[in-house]
Amino acid sequence: MIRAQQVRVISPDGEQLGILETEEALRQAQEAGLDLVEVAAAADPPVCRIMDYGQFKYQQSKRQHEAKKHQKIVHLKEIKLRPKTEEHDFQFKLKHAIEFVEAGDKVKVTVMFRGREMSHQELGRKLMEKFVEEIGELAAVEAPAKMEGRTLSMVLAPKKAQKGS
Numbered sequence: 124m125i126r127a128q129q130v131r132v133i134s135p136d137g138e139q140l141g142i143l144e145t146e147e148a149l150r151q152a153q154e155a156g157l158d159l160v161e162v163a164a165a166a167d168p169p170v171c172r173i174m175d176y177g178q179f180k181y182q183q184s185k186r187q188h189e190a191k192k193h194q195k196i197v198h199l200k201e202i203k204l205r206p207k208t209e210e211h212d213f214q215f216k217l218k219h220a221i222e223f224v225e226a227g228d229k230v231k232v233t234v235m236f237r238g239r240e241m242s243h244q245e246l247g248r249k250l251m252e253k254f255v256e257e258i259g260e261l262a263a264v265e266a267p268a269k270m271e272g273r274t275l276s277m278v279l280a281p282k283k284a285q286k287g288s
Contacts (some may be wrong), residue, residue: 124131124168125145125149125159125161125171127145127168127169128144128145128176129142129143129144129145129168129212130142130143130145130159130161130168130169130170130171131166131168131169131170131171132148132151132159132171132173133162133170133171133172133173134173134175135157136172139172139267140167144198146173148173151201153282156174156257157173157174157175157176158173158174158176159171159172159173160172160174160176160179161164162204170217182185185285186266188283195209195227196227197226197227197229198228198229199230199231199278200220200222200223200228200229200230200231201230201232201233202216202219202231202232202233202236203216203233203235204216204232204233204234204235204247204254205235205236205237206234206236206238206240206243206246206247206250207240207246209249211248212284213253213254217254217257217258218256220232220254220262221261223260224258224261224262224279225261226280227281228281229265229278229279229281230262230275230278230279231276231277231278231279232251232254232276232278233275233276234247234250234251234274234275234276234277235273235274236273236274236275237273241273244270244275247275248268248275251268251275251277255277255279258279260282261281261282262279262280263279263280263281263282264277264278264279264280265278265280266278267278278288
């Protein structure tokens with residue numbers, strides 16, 4: 124609903140028709156079989172355009188849909204370890220973490236402690252340090268290792284150079 128008495132009108136082909144009374148602008152839009160759409164309400168007088176509003180909304184939704192296609196969604200993948208994880212299992216999980224990072228996803232590395240393992244948290248920290256050292260140039264530590272209850276976790280993110288390739 125256009126409340127202003129006078130509006131600056133733009134024709135469907137982009138020409139300025141000048142400042143008209145709102146009723147006159149509405150009449151011209153109806154004669155053309157189109158809508159009068161307020162484009163810039165803050166201007167003095169407000170700017171209105173004669174256009175097909177339904178087609179405008181359709182084009183706008185198509186542009187938004189096209190923009191969504193080009194977005195990269197970053198997932199957070201989780202790798203779970205234990206303080207007593209053996210070398211082969213460690214390498215296997217490291218290989219998966221490298222695949223995740225190369226795909227552009229973040230990786231949350233979690234070391235879970237049970238029972239008496241809680242008294243040897245340094246084993247979990249050493250495991251984390253080894254993980255960061257092994258993954259090397261591919262990922263950067265986004266969130267350093269910290270204890271949350273019985274789990275020690277950190278987040279690794281792909282380095283910027285990796286995303287471009």
